[in-house]
Amino acid sequence: MLENVLPDPSSRVTGIDAFFDWPSWDVYSPDLEARFQANVKKAGGHVRVTTIAGLSQEELRKLPLDSYDIIYIDGSHMGPDVLEDAVLSFRLLKPGGMIIFDDYPWKADEPTYGWAEDPDMRGPQLAIDTFMKFFGEHFRIIHHGYQIIMVRNSP
Numbered sequence: 001m002l003e004n005v006l007p008d009p010s011s012r013v014t015g016i017d018a019f020f021d022w023p024s025w026d027v028y029s030p031d032l033e034a035r036f037q038a039n040v041k042k043a044g045g046h047v048r049v050t051t052i053a054g055l056s057q058e059e060l061r062k063l064p065l066d067s068y069d070i071i072y073i074d075g076s077h078m079g080p081d082v083l084e085d086a087v088l089s090f091r092l093l094k095p096g097g098m099i100i101f102d103d104y105p106w107k108a109d110e111p112t113y114g115w116a117e118d119p120d121m122r123g124p125q126l127a128i129d130t131f132m133k134f135f136g137e138h139f140r141i142i143h144h145g146y147q148i149i150m151v152r153n154s155p
Contacts, residue, residue: 002045005070013049014063016056028053057081060088068092074102082127090135095154099139101128104148 006013017036021029033053040049052059056075071089075081082101093099107123128148132139143149 001072002040002043002048006048009048011048013045014052014068015049016052016054016059018055019053057084057088060085060092063092065091066094069094069097070100071097072100072102077103077106077108077122077124079123079125079127082124083130086127086131086135090131090138093152095152097152098142099150099152101148102146104128104144104146 002011002013015036017033019029019033019036020027021032033051037046037051040046040051068089071093073082073085073089075085086099086101089099101124103124105123105125107125132141132148132150138153139150140153141148141150
């Protein structure tokens, strides 16, 4: 992303990640965070990237409103998490800014850790569709495929 989407040296990135390593979805992995930081440094982004280690549902609430040009949502992939990230991100995005959802059609084959018996809850699609139903009037969809890319309307 630093090399292809944000090549301008003045571009800044805020990344939020819980750094939970597979197969555990709730145990912090210092090795995973160290690998991420090494990759950022290798890409020359260590000055341009702010990393927040934590759950997006908690950390997004702490960020300044109307301050981001691009928001990329690619977190837990479970419907409730994706919907909460989308709603929290809406107010962070500047008018004219872009929100990108990854893995739109993806679904887990089986319930994860005993929850989400309903297959629709095991992926981003229902959450993204629900977000678009409630917030769609504020956006223009520019791509609808494996990713959904939307631009927030200007006032």
